[in-house]
Amino acid sequence: MNINHLFFADDNLLFYKANPLEWNRLIHLLEVYENASGQRLNKDKNSIYFSKNTNQEVKGIIVQIAEAKVAELIDQDTKAWNVQLIKDIFSEEEAASIQKIPISIYNSPDRIIWRGTNNGLFMIRSAYHMQNDIQQRNKGQSSCEKVKEQWGKLWSLAMPNTEILFMWKACNNNLPTKQNLFRKRIVEELDCPICLHEVESIEHDIWECESLRDVWGLCSMKVQKRSLQNQSFRELVFDLLEEMDDEILIEMVVMAWRLWKRRNEVVFQKEYTNPLIILNQTRQKLQDLRLLQSNTSVSTTRQVNCAEPMNQWKAPPNRHYEVNWDATIDQKKCTLWKMKKRTEGEGREL
Template structure:
């Protein structure tokens, strides 16, 4: 994946295998995928599970090779590619050319990721075109938006610098650029050592390229092109607090699905006309309230019943402490389990048994169960010795075990 652009159909099939495995699908089974792969690929802080989209990951891996060509022009690989494909230009302006190799096609496809994430730190200005590159401003340089004036549209930044004093030509700068951009240019520090211009990466704080930052930039660009809605700050806090909870991973996944309305309720399955939302099944129905009435008083006092489960969870996060939130998560999952046992197995679970199991789980999480010893000390057993039976008793010895 780091050298060639893999076929889209191959990457999609691998994504499909991972998706099927997550939802428990085996061989010819057809399990319902309650959440799309696109949404599962979002970061956990945005309501996803953080699965890597292999197409974007492939492009991010390839962009690392493009970055190396930019940063190490004297390397053997860069020299070979330059001699064959861009003798009289730079890598960033190179063309695909005639009869390109599969390697070069792959690099050209990934170059767009590098172009979107690179910017320039001005040294002597001899390698940066004024209107074509990102170099204006700090900490995130942008392209110049002032219309071309006085200078050629391919003019270099060095034409704005007095090389003898290493200072900006203030008069020329104010004549060429709008006032706001002229002020930004004049505030940009220059090197007194006549240093070369330096390529920097926008995705990291230190300006060094990383595959991870390239992947996230490519995902953001893809979402922007498709017009996908961004995650609000309040929802980000909900997701962050959910994944930080000190509860079992399976309880976290249950809450994640519940907040996304991705539980197989009657409404979601469309089997009956009577609606059964996640909030109704887990929180507000009479059967569920029978369990919640035995929970801690802090949870018993919460009588709200919003339309979406994520709104309920967000409101509880704002008013309850961490211990109460842990109890809510653990009990909610067991309420859902109780409902499924009754519907599918006709097995009724008493609310007290549900609460008892939830409290046992919480006690284990908090390390409060003193009845369980993790490393019992070995006991020394005396060797078995045959003894004579008491009077009027008979003893039978055999060499097999009995399975009671």
């Protein structure tokens, strides 16, 4: 091959042996380059040249690989993969992967589909979410198992599901704070309805607002000493789930629920509840939960103690009678009685 000159300074010449395996390796290297650099190669401007002694059949196979479309790999008569053609063009591993792909029975034309959306059309927002999902998966299976364990501990707390559901929504930033409503263009202001000079976010509403300091300052010491430290509210709760016992967690959840209710009272009823009242309500709720848990434990213990095998029926002693009775009432209020007498194991109807 004689090379006279290159038209542009960024042109490249890549040499490889004329066989399908080398071609597939070259394509793989180019894909690695694209992924690493973030650039895409313009394949319409690429060209393939063969040396003069290259076999014509090999040329045809390589050109087929380079220009191959999905429809060309399908036998149009049987509507199945052309196995022999796939094996001729691709490596053994690639051919096996291709043959595992199911083929549509509707003979639809090839089209590009973006798997990040339901309609198959690309959207920047879907790419952002997909990237986040990939990053979460790259953190490893152990991280996912840890998150599941922490959610399980939250939902297993001995308290009503209302408070737990609230905490779950708060951790997932699903509460109607002004910050969230502003993103949905429902409100135009971001200020906290209580302190009036900070952005109302989940973290601010439940943890950081100046109006909360007196309330959190009167609860358990372990909760008092916690601070967000550039954490999200979800990260704070996950740390508490990992470090605190159930009693302190229940106190924290009940307190957060009461503070959110007070926020709603300010927004919708223009009423502000004193921090001491919030604290008393929280303590009363915790006392009720302990009493309920205690009664539940006693009831369970009684059920376990009473769960003894029932004695089988025995005939009454001689000259003693056992009478079983039942009554039914029909629409006309007529009563039908049925009685049975058993003595010494024998049954006689009266």
